[in-house]
Amino acid sequence: MSTKILFLLAAWILCTSSAWSQESIAAPFLYFQPSARASAMGGAAVAMERSSFEAFTNSAALVRAPKFVVSGSWQNPLPIFDRAHAYGSISYAFDSLQAVSLSGNYYSDGGHIRTFDNGSPGGSFRANSMLLTGTYSRALNNDISIGAGVSLLQVNLAPINVNTSTGSATSLLFNVGALYRNLAPEATYSGGDVETAKEFAHKGVSVGIAIATIGPAVKFSSSSAGDATPSTLTVGAAYSPLRTSSEGVQVGFDLEKRLQESGIVNRIHAGCEVNFLRYFCLRAGYNAGTASADPSFLTLGAGLRFTFYR
Numbered sequence: 001m002s003t004k005i006l007f008l009l010a011a012w013i014l015c016t017s018s019a020w021s022q023e024s025i026a027a028p029f030l031y032f033q034p035s036a037r038a039s040a041m042g043g044a045a046v047a048m049e050r051s052s053f054e055a056f057t058n059s060a061a062l063v064r065a066p067k068f069v070v071s072g073s074w075q076n077p078l079p080i081f082d083r084a085h086a087y088g089s090i091s092y093a094f095d096s097l098q099a100v101s102l103s104g105n106y107y108s109d110g111g112h113i114r115t116f117d118n119g120s121p122g123g124s125f126r127a128n129s130m131l132l133t134g135t136y137s138r139a140l141n142n143d144i145s146i147g148a149g150v151s152l153l154q155v156n157l158a159p160i161n162v163n164t165s166t167g168s169a170t171s172l173l174f175n176v177g178a179l180y181r182n183l184a185p186e187a188t189y190s191g192g193d194v195e196t197a198k199e200f201a202h203k204g205v206s207v208g209i210a211i212a213t214i215g216p217a218v219k220f221s222s223s224s225a226g227d228a229t230p231s232t233l234t235v236g237a238a239y240s241p242l243r244t245s246s247e248g249v250q251v252g253f254d255l256e257k258r259l260q261e262s263g264i265v266n267r268i269h270a271g272c273e274v275n276f277l278r279y280f281c282l283r284a285g286y287n288a289g290t291a292s293a294d295p296s297f298l299t300l301g302a303g304l305r306f307t308f309y310r
Helices: 002-020 036-040 059-066
Strands: 070-076 085-095 098-113 121-139 145-163 165-183 203-215 234-243 248-258 265-278 280-289 297-304
Touching: 036 265, 036 280, 036 297, 059 085, 059 098, 059 121, 059 165, 059 203, 059 265, 121 165
Parallel strands: none
Antiparallel strands: 070 085, 085 098, 098 121, 121 145, 145 165, 165 203, 203 234, 234 248, 248 265, 265 280, 280 297
């Protein structure tokens, strides 16, 4: 029943999103993918398990993660500018049915020069934004799980107050997700390897849906309508054609709708991950914009996989 409600909510959002559209977006850094694995796979992640970034990609997958996970990333999206994006998360599974996490998403927009009305410089300041999120995930059975999160967004554009305008604004945001895994597990070849389940959680096909950062507009002035938040609706699938204790192949495909933009689908994410020799993996993908003005690009990556403690 919970997953049916989520899909009905997603359909309603998709049909009415054009009515929500606003010209300006607050905190667009929330579109950035913090996971190196997902980024290398073209951004495909909503149906992936054990990514260490479940709180960001799909809260429903959190309960499928290991018992205790600490993850983080740092990137400079535009190296020629003084900007940085950092993400950190800590999660804990109480049992096989429930898990929680606390995560932080930070973006520094670099240094800026403040000017007075006459154009003369009045000092410098740094603009930044921060999103703090608490997430809860629950397994409904061995294959279906759901999740939800609440976030506090703080956007700091300037360090001063001018009349009724402020340099800072806050907003309360929400996210929900659902994951249905182990569809057609016989479609995964394991060669009768009994150790497969210990090394790789994913078999067959998984289907996921996530609605992220939905909430009221971010207002910097009491008299303005405010800026929209970068809300997204993502649906996707993942398939593992091969899983043994030392090799594995997984492909992912996501469709992303940005609710403040026109069109049914705004970005398409597709990628593949190949595990070999037990510890190594190679990844490739394609991140495509559906509009002619949107960038599209290939992605590549590599990783090392090992267990600290079992």
